[in-house]
Amino acid sequence: MNRVRRLLLASTLTVTTLITSSASADIAIVVNAGSGIDQLTRSDAVNIFMGRYRKLPTGNVALPVDSSSLKARFYRALVNKDLAEINSYWARLVFSGEASPPQQIASSDDVHQLVIQNMNALSYVDGANVPDDMHVVLMLGE
Template sequence: MKKLILAGLMSACSFSAFAGVTVIVNTGNANAIDQDEIKKIYLGKSKSFADGVKVNPVNQNGNSIADEFNDKVVGKSSSQLNAYWSKLVFTGKGTPPEKLDNDQAVIDFVSSNADAIGYIDSSKVSDAVKVIATF
């Protein structure tokens, strides 16, 4: 019985390991955005889209999707990214992206704001937003 439970837990963990991260924008956003530009946005180094519209990025609040996004796209662990933003805030050189609680909150925010960019679990993508990248 213990082996069966262990096998079930391992299977559940492997499914979450295959979940991807999808970066989304408002459906009206026509900008082409690559991984490097997404990274710059989330590090506060780029403050607008290519068309000049100010970008409004949102993060997720400390969950596995946020960890995966930070690792795959930004290239930092969540703790490294928090330290990075703490330094910028302390020196007055930046404000971190707002944190939302879950995928649906990000979808709702991005679909309601033409200048928004966010990320969600790939399995949660809907027609309310436009996919620009999947990692």
């Protein structure tokens, strides 16, 4: 009886852990594995994705790419804002000719392709499914 109870408890715990981890999977900011960029700080990521200062540690110009399916989660994790607030932020910069928002890409396969082909491209993927040929430079907790 004790064994059964222990087993039940263990399996419940495992299931709970699995559910929590998939529901709160982190967002990984990724670059090309050969880009030479080891990691970025959160303020580097804010500077690049929010158009404040787009210089990579390698000295090259950063090319940030928004992945449409993860965009809402990403900006919530990065700056605690929803998409209407992000659009409002960009409206000021776009219509005063200061900066342009990241390139928007709808399909995650296309995001993957772009990052694989461009040494200066940055994007984000679900932290639980980082492809082998991408390198994580920053993990954002959700």
